[in-house]
Amino acid sequence: MNPYQAYQQQAYSAWLRIDMLLALYDGAIKKLEAARTALAANDAPGARKILDQARLVLAGLVSAVDPSRGDLAAQFLRLYEFVNHAIDIGDTHNVEGALRVFRTLRDGLETIRPEAADLERRGQIPPAAALPVVRLTV
Numbered sequence: 001m002n003p004y005q006a007y008q009q010q011a012y013s014a015w016l017r018i019d020m021l022l023a024l025y026d027g028a029i030k031k032l033e034a035a036r037t038a039l040a041a042n043d044a045p046g047a048r049k050i051l052d053q054a055r056l057v058l059a060g061l062v063s064a065v066d067p068s069r070g071d072l073a074a075q076f077l078r079l080y081e082f083v084n085h086a087i088d089i090g091d092t093h094n095v096e097g098a099l100r101v102f103r104t105l106r107d108g109l110e111t112i113r114p115e116a117a118d119l120e121r122r123g124q125i126p127p128a129a130a131l132p133v134v135r136l137t138v
Contacts, residue, residue, distance in 0.1 A: 017126075018112070018113050018116040032054050035090070036095050040092070058083055082101060083098045
Protein backbone atom coordinates (compact mmCIF):
# COMPACT_ATOMS: atom_id res chain seq x y z
CA MET A 1 0.00 0.00 0.00
CA ASN A 2 1.43 3.38 -0.95
CA PRO A 3 1.53 6.22 1.63
CA TYR A 4 -1.47 8.00 0.10
CA GLN A 5 -3.61 4.85 0.33
CA ALA A 6 -2.47 4.32 3.92
CA TYR A 7 -3.47 7.90 4.78
CA GLN A 8 -6.88 7.47 3.15
CA GLN A 9 -7.50 4.23 5.01
CA GLN A 10 -6.59 5.88 8.33
CA ALA A 11 -8.83 8.88 7.59
CA TYR A 12 -11.84 6.64 6.87
CA SER A 13 -11.23 4.38 9.85
CA ALA A 14 -11.16 7.35 12.25
CA TRP A 15 -14.81 8.10 11.50
CA LEU A 16 -17.49 6.81 13.80
CA ARG A 17 -20.44 5.09 12.16
CA ILE A 18 -22.90 7.65 13.51
CA ASP A 19 -20.79 10.46 12.02
CA MET A 20 -20.80 8.74 8.64
CA LEU A 21 -24.57 8.41 8.76
CA LEU A 22 -25.00 12.06 9.72
CA ALA A 23 -22.69 13.09 6.87
CA LEU A 24 -24.74 11.03 4.41
CA TYR A 25 -27.95 12.65 5.61
CA ASP A 26 -26.35 16.10 5.41
CA GLY A 27 -25.26 15.39 1.83
CA ALA A 28 -28.69 14.14 0.81
CA ILE A 29 -30.39 17.14 2.41
CA LYS A 30 -28.07 19.55 0.57
CA LYS A 31 -28.78 17.81 -2.74
CA LEU A 32 -32.54 17.91 -2.18
CA GLU A 33 -32.39 21.59 -1.21
CA ALA A 34 -30.41 22.32 -4.39
CA ALA A 35 -32.96 20.38 -6.44
CA ARG A 36 -35.78 22.36 -4.83
CA THR A 37 -33.99 25.58 -5.80
CA ALA A 38 -33.56 24.36 -9.38
CA LEU A 39 -37.25 23.42 -9.54
CA ALA A 40 -38.22 26.88 -8.25
CA ALA A 41 -36.14 28.36 -11.09
CA ASN A 42 -37.98 26.10 -13.59
CA ASP A 43 -34.76 24.22 -14.31
CA ALA A 44 -36.16 20.70 -14.55
CA PRO A 45 -33.06 19.21 -16.26
CA GLY A 46 -30.78 20.70 -13.60
CA ALA A 47 -33.08 19.47 -10.84
CA ARG A 48 -33.11 15.95 -12.33
CA LYS A 49 -29.30 15.82 -12.34
CA ILE A 50 -29.18 16.86 -8.68
CA LEU A 51 -31.97 14.42 -7.76
CA ASP A 52 -29.98 11.61 -9.40
CA GLN A 53 -27.04 12.57 -7.17
CA ALA A 54 -29.34 12.49 -4.14
CA ARG A 55 -30.44 9.01 -5.21
CA LEU A 56 -26.80 7.87 -5.05
CA VAL A 57 -26.59 9.05 -1.45
CA LEU A 58 -29.87 7.27 -0.76
CA ALA A 59 -28.39 4.08 -2.21
CA GLY A 60 -25.56 4.34 0.31
CA LEU A 61 -28.07 4.68 3.14
CA VAL A 62 -30.13 1.74 1.89
CA SER A 63 -27.03 -0.46 1.61
CA ALA A 64 -26.27 0.18 5.29
CA VAL A 65 -29.57 -1.30 6.46
CA ASP A 66 -29.45 -4.92 7.61
CA PRO A 67 -32.95 -6.29 6.91
CA SER A 68 -32.40 -9.12 9.38
CA ARG A 69 -32.47 -6.56 12.22
CA GLY A 70 -36.25 -6.67 12.44
CA ASP A 71 -38.98 -4.07 12.41
CA LEU A 72 -36.80 -0.98 12.84
CA ALA A 73 -34.73 -1.90 9.78
CA ALA A 74 -37.92 -2.55 7.82
CA GLN A 75 -39.27 0.87 8.83
CA PHE A 76 -36.08 2.58 7.62
CA LEU A 77 -36.35 0.71 4.32
CA ARG A 78 -39.97 1.84 3.92
CA LEU A 79 -38.96 5.45 4.55
CA TYR A 80 -36.13 5.13 2.05
CA GLU A 81 -38.59 3.65 -0.46
CA PHE A 82 -40.81 6.71 0.03
CA VAL A 83 -37.84 9.03 -0.53
CA ASN A 84 -36.83 7.10 -3.64
CA HIS A 85 -40.36 7.43 -5.01
CA ALA A 86 -40.41 11.16 -4.20
CA ILE A 87 -37.08 11.62 -5.98
CA ASP A 88 -38.40 9.68 -8.96
CA ILE A 89 -41.43 11.99 -9.28
CA GLY A 90 -39.15 14.96 -8.73
CA ASP A 91 -41.67 17.76 -8.33
CA THR A 92 -41.52 20.43 -5.62
CA HIS A 93 -44.13 18.76 -3.40
CA ASN A 94 -42.37 15.39 -3.43
CA VAL A 95 -38.90 16.88 -2.94
CA GLU A 96 -40.29 18.69 0.13
CA GLY A 97 -41.61 15.37 1.43
CA ALA A 98 -38.23 13.70 0.96
CA LEU A 99 -36.57 16.61 2.74
CA ARG A 100 -38.93 16.25 5.72
CA VAL A 101 -38.11 12.55 6.01
CA PHE A 102 -34.36 13.08 5.83
CA ARG A 103 -34.40 16.01 8.25
CA THR A 104 -36.50 14.06 10.74
CA LEU A 105 -34.22 11.02 10.57
CA ARG A 106 -31.11 13.18 10.77
CA ASP A 107 -32.43 15.06 13.82
CA GLY A 108 -33.24 11.76 15.51
CA LEU A 109 -29.76 10.40 14.85
CA GLU A 110 -28.20 13.60 16.13
CA THR A 111 -29.98 13.13 19.46
CA ILE A 112 -28.52 9.63 19.91
CA ARG A 113 -25.06 10.54 18.59
CA PRO A 114 -23.34 10.70 22.02
CA GLU A 115 -24.70 7.29 23.04
CA ALA A 116 -23.91 5.69 19.66
CA ALA A 117 -20.37 7.10 19.73
CA ASP A 118 -19.86 5.76 23.24
CA LEU A 119 -21.15 2.31 22.26
CA GLU A 120 -18.81 2.20 19.28
CA ARG A 121 -15.81 3.32 21.33
CA ARG A 122 -16.56 0.57 23.89
CA GLY A 123 -16.83 -2.04 21.12
CA GLN A 124 -20.55 -2.73 21.51
CA ILE A 125 -21.09 -1.40 17.98
CA PRO A 126 -18.53 -2.60 15.42
CA PRO A 127 -16.33 0.25 14.16
CA ALA A 128 -16.95 1.63 10.71
CA ALA A 129 -13.50 0.44 9.64
CA ALA A 130 -14.74 -3.15 10.07
CA LEU A 131 -17.40 -2.65 7.40
CA PRO A 132 -17.00 -2.89 3.63
CA VAL A 133 -16.55 0.59 2.19
CA VAL A 134 -18.29 2.03 -0.84
CA ARG A 135 -16.97 5.41 -1.93
CA LEU A 136 -19.16 7.59 -4.10
CA THR A 137 -18.06 10.78 -5.75
CA VAL A 138 -20.95 13.08 -6.47
